[in-house]
Amino acid sequence: MMSDGGTQDFDIAIVGGGMVGASLAVALAPLGLKVALIEAVVHDSASQPSFDERTTALSNGSCRILETLGVWSGVEAVATLIRKIHVSDQGRFGFARIDAAEQGLAAMGYVVPNRALGAALWSRLEAGTDVRVYCPAEVSCITTDERRVNVGVVAAGAATTITTRLVVAADGVQSAVRSAFGVDAESRDYEQTAVITTVLPQRFHGHVAYERFTDSGPLALLPLEGGRCTLVLTLNKATADLAMTWSDAEFLGEVQRRFGFRLGRFLKVGRRVPYPLALTRAARTSAGRCAIVGNAAQGLHPVAGMGFNLGLRDIASLAEIIAERRHESPFDAGAPRLLADYDAWRAADRGGVIAFTDGLVRLFSSPLRVVQGLRNAGLLAFDVFPPAKAALSRLSTGAGGGARVPKLARGVALR
Numbered sequence: 363m364m365s366d367g368g369t370q371d372f373d374i375a376i377v378g379g380g381m382v383g384a385s386l387a388v389a390l391a392p393l394g395l396k397v398a399l400i401e402a403v404v405h406d407s408a409s410q411p412s413f414d415e416r417t418t419a420l421s422n423g424s425c426r427i428l429e430t431l432g433v434w435s436g437v438e439a440v441a442t443l444i445r446k447i448h449v450s451d452q453g454r455f456g457f458a459r460i461d462a463a464e465q466g467l468a469a470m471g472y473v474v475p476n477r478a479l480g481a482a483l484w485s486r487l488e489a490g491t492d493v494r495v496y497c498p499a500e501v502s503c504i505t506t507d508e509r510r511v512n513v514g515v516v517a518a519g520a521a522t523t524i525t526t527r528l529v530v531a532a533d534g535v536q537s538a539v540r541s542a543f544g545v546d547a548e549s550r551d552y553e554q555t556a557v558i559t560t561v562l563p564q565r566f567h568g569h570v571a572y573e574r575f576t577d578s579g580p581l582a583l584l585p586l587e588g589g590r591c592t593l594v595l596t597l598n599k600a601t602a603d604l605a606m607t608w609s610d611a612e613f614l615g616e617v618q619r620r621f622g623f624r625l626g627r628f629l630k631v632g633r634r635v636p637y638p639l640a641l642t643r644a645a646r647t648s649a650g651r652c653a654i655v656g657n658a659a660q661g662l663h664p665v666a667g668m669g670f671n672l673g674l675r676d677i678a679s680l681a682e683i684i685a686e687r688r689h690e691s692p693f694d695a696g697a698p699r700l701l702a703d704y705d706a707w708r709a710a711d712r713g714g715v716i717a718f719t720d721g722l723v724r725l726f727s728s729p730l731r732v733v734q735g736l737r738n739a740g741l742l743a744f745d746v747f748p749p750a751k752a753a754l755s756r757l758s759t760g761a762g763g764g765a766r767v768p769k770l771a772r773g774v775a776l777r
């Protein structure tokens with residue numbers, strides 16, 4: 363889809379219309395600004411890298427953002443509520459439970475298929491917003507000066523150039539836009555691969571999300587409709603390669619060995635898809651006339667299911683700053699002061715979530731007996747220590763870490 367004619371000069375050009383970039387486009391759509399969205403792969407294509415076969419665990423804060431954006435009604439019917447979270451360590455005694463009801467919450471969050479989220483976001487964009495969509499289209503080159511950015515766009519073999527005040531890098535972990543602005547990204551390979559699939563256990567999941575730490579990495583089971591569960595099985599690389607060749611029975615046998623029989627026997631398994639895991643962290647969240655959001659800013663291990671939730675808070679904050687400043691005359695969406703506010707707002711939340719996620723992976727990967735003992739004690743202590751549970755629940759509502767909560771996450775629409 364590519365609209366023709368009209369202006370080629372924008373306030374904001376978003377590169378990448380995946381989970382985070384498309385959400386930003388929907389958030390900016392009602393603000394009366396000239397916004398372009400450039401996405402390489404149509405949202406319902408089999409090769410779409412963001413809206414693929416994964417499911418995403420959404421925090422309550424993220425659900426509220428999607429609701430305020432008018433997107434939640436498009437996914438609600440296929441969203442599965444998480445009532446409790448159960449954390450355990452294979453071969454050890456300690457475990458912890460967090461119960462939404464005990465925390466005074468209706469849910470700890472919801473699980474949503476990525477494809478459904480893509481359909482809901484893109485149907486909002488296609489239903490007559492003013493956002494100019496270039497898709498399928500790729501950014502070929504970027505040049506910038508003090509006043510604007512020139513973005514080369516190639517669609518169906520034809521090249522065009524658009525100009526914009528602000529470019530948003532929402533083009534994922536390998537962000538070419540981030541590189542074009544000279545921002546380095548540090549990357550640490552976890553030497554692990556997450557094998558994602560769907561399983562059907564004998565017993566109903568009861569809307570409990572399970573996180574189980576095993577010697578080779580964490581195993582997560584997220585509740586889905588029809589009694590099924592999403593399985594995220596983290597394995598070292600060599601074992602993951604092998605696991606992709608196992609028969610369904612062999613694969614389920616291994617899952618059973620690691621997870622145990624809390625949900626009875628695993629009866630069926632779907633198609634398996636491997637995701638190599640690394641921590642990627644951009645050195646900054648803006649540079650020149652570029653704001654960096656979502657995976658382009660930070661690619662996380664999925665252990666705590668926080669990557670998209672964090673990316674949504676990136677765009678909710680950026681959209682709010684833009685909404686507040688747009689009445690200034692003259693308005694410049696790429697002004698240094700605006701981007702400095704964005705950097706400052708995101709710093710604590712981003713730093714905290716990256717440290718928490720990376721710390722969790724390291725803590726539960728350690729072969730040291732003393733560390734293993736401590737985490738066993740830690741899980742037991744967590745289970746009987748209400749303030750720790752309440753702190754984690756606040757994270758789920760988007761109010762964690764003392765960071766300012768964006769309006770969209772409080773249910774306040776941007777106008």
Ligand SMILES: Cc1cc2nc3c(=O)[nH]c(=O)nc-3n(C[C@H](O)[C@H](O)[C@H](O)COP(=O)(O)OP(=O)(O)OC[C@H]3O[C@@H](n4cnc5c(N)ncnc54)[C@H](O)[C@@H]3O)c2cc1C
Nearest residue numbers: 378380381382402412419501534656657664667669670671
């Ligand atoms: C196995 C796994 C499970 C996960 N589970 C969870 C979870 O439960 N909860 C959670 O919060 N997070 C989860 N995450 C993290 C979440 O998937 C990411 O945070 C999210 O996908 C980031 O979205 P994004 O739009 O920033 O980047 P991406 O999803 O990488 O999207 C980037 C988009 O940019 C486009 N693009 C790239 N280059 C160009 C270009 N040059 N021109 C035009 N378009 C371009 C791509 O086609 C793509 O659509 C998980 C991640 C993994 C790997």
